[in-house]
Amino acid sequence: xxxxxxxxxxxxxxWRALAQKVSRATYRGDAEDLLHSAFVRLxxxxxxxPVTNTDGFLMRTAxxxxxxxxxEERRKALDAEPIDWDAIRDTAPLQDEVLAAxxxxxxxxxxxxxxxxxxxxxxxxxxxxGIKHRDIAARLGISQGTVExxxxxxxxxxxxxxxxx
Numbered sequence: 001x002x003x004x005x006x007x008x009x010x011x012x013x014x015w016r017a018l019a020q021k022v023s024r025a026t027y028r029g030d031a032e033d034l035l036h037s038a039f040v041r042l043x044x045x046x047x048x049x050p051v052t053n054t055d056g057f058l059m060r061t062a063x064x065x066x067x068x069x070x071x072e073e074r075r076k077a078l079d080a081e082p083i084d085w086d087a088i089r090d091t092a093p094l095q096d097e098v099l100a101a102x103x104x105x106x107x108x109x110x111x112x113x114x115x116x117x118x119x120x121x122x123x124x125x126x127x128x129x130g131i132k133h134r135d136i137a138a139r140l141g142i143s144q145g146t147v148e149x150x151x152x153x154x155x156x157x158x159x160x161x162x163x164x165x
Contacts, residue, residue: 018058025059026066034069038062104162111161115154122147123154 015035023031038061042051051057093101112120122140125131126147133151137144 018055018062021059022062022066025063026070028066028070030069031062031066034062034065037065107161108158111157112154115157119150119154122150126151 019031019035022035038058041061042057125136133144133147137147
């Protein structure tokens with residue numbers, strides 16, 4: 001073995017030792033690639049001061065590259081997961097919508113309270129209880145036309161209160 005081969009063997013041994021240290025420090029299987037990238041950076045570094053501790057530079061640079069790759073892999077993994085926007089969407093109404101609904105409900109309650117007793121009763125029997133006109137008429141002993149007039153009167157009063165224009 002001549003001097004050139006001995007130098008190459010020493011370099012390989014040193015390189016493997018550095019790669020092993022990088023692998024232990026980063027817990028990554030691509031320590032050789034990280035070390036190679038660090039070496040490329042060392043060779044292309046144009047600094048005012050020369051690097052005096054090349055092993056330290058290579059180790060620190062390779063570890064930093066490993067951290068950067070880990071972060072990038074983690075970010076890509078998160079980006080690859082589809083986001084179920086419906087699962088995180090808040091379906092509750094906004095506060096201003098709740099307030100507006102409460103105000104409208106109070107208005108409707110006031111309008112219904114202001115209706116005559118029979119008109120209110122007929123309207124609520126039809127709208128809330130779902131009773132048909134003819135059944136309301138039969139229960140109250142009035143004509144179906146009268147039931148329709150009471151319901152129309154209540155609907156008109158509500159429509160005017162909700163939309164006065």
